[in-house]
Amino acid sequence: MRASSGGxxxxxxxxxxxxxxxxxxxxxxxxxDFFRCGTCQLTFADPATLPDPETEKAHYDHHDNTPGDAGYRRFLSQLADPLCERLKPGDCGLDFGCGPGPALAQMLNERGFACRTYDPIYDPDPAPLDQQYDFVTCTEVVEHLHRPEREWQQFARLLKPGGWLGIMTHWLVDDNAFAHWYYHRDPTHVCFWQPDTFAWLARKQGWHITLVDNPVVLMQKAPDTDR
Structure with a gap:
């Protein structure tokens, strides 16, 4: 760790x-090398060291997150449960970055909320990105984003007014423990989010934020006041 900002x-x-x-x-x-933004408080890896798509896919292919895995479903329930409490009957959504086994989409479908899927590697059909949804889920995705500004603009386009964005990523809450934190050891993890970062985004976009518990954040897009 760099000890001070003096140099x-x-x-x-x-x-x-x-x-x-x-x-x-x-x-x-x-x-x-990792950098910290003084404005939004995002911590991110030097863009010169970001993995290429082939390296990313090779790493992801080792994950074994199948829809039938009970432990994985319990993990995803940390997001699914509080999100479903806020949805209305008939709400439809998108699981953005669903991976090779779209477990969360299946769980939400089972609860009566139709959920489409998109993943730039495993489910790259762009058609689901051309409509708006009542909710968008993004589990274990935002830590992988090379250009998070682009994806946040996309989330805003994907959500209907009043829609919910559900995020799951482990928050960075202790700078002093960063050197020993397992999360940055994954070479595909390139940006690390704090509650302050989500709060900054909410203020910038005029959204409501609910910090459920590390690692879950729910953000609600502002309703359309013209209706």
């Missing part, structure tokens, strides 16, 4: 991949 200068800084403002060096661990 930082403009040449050390990068533009934040979420908000575009300048970010300062935060940590240097193993072969990666």
């Amino acid at each position: 930082w200068n403009q040449a050390d800084m990068l533009h934040c991949t979420l908000c575009g403002n300048l970010a300062q060096p935060f940590a240097q661990l193993d072969v990666r």
Whole structure:
């Protein structure tokens, strides 16, 4: 970890991949440098060290998250339960970044909420991205985003006014423990989110935020007041 900001200068800084403002060096661990944005508080890996698509897929292919796995379903219930409490009968959604085994979409379908799927690697048909939904789920995805600003703009387009965005990612809550945190050891994890980051996004977009519990965040798009 870098001990202080005393030696930082403009040449050390990068533009934040979420908000575009300048970010300062935060940590240097193993072969990666990490930066922290002073505006949105996102922590992210140096974009020069991001994995290529082939490396990402090879890593993801080792995951064994199948819809029939009871333990995985319990894990996803951390998001599914509080989200379903806020949905209305007949609401339809999209599981963004569903992976090779769309367990969450199946769970939501079983509860009566029709859920389509999209994944840039495993389910790349872009057709589901051309409509709006009452809810969008994004589980274990946002930590992988190389250009999170792009995806957040996409989430805003995908959601109907008043719709819910459900996110599952482990929050960074202790800077002093970052060096020993398992989450950054995954080479495909390239950005790390704090409650302050989600709060910044909510303020910027005029959305309501509910921090359910680490690792679950629910964000509600502002309703259409013209209706």
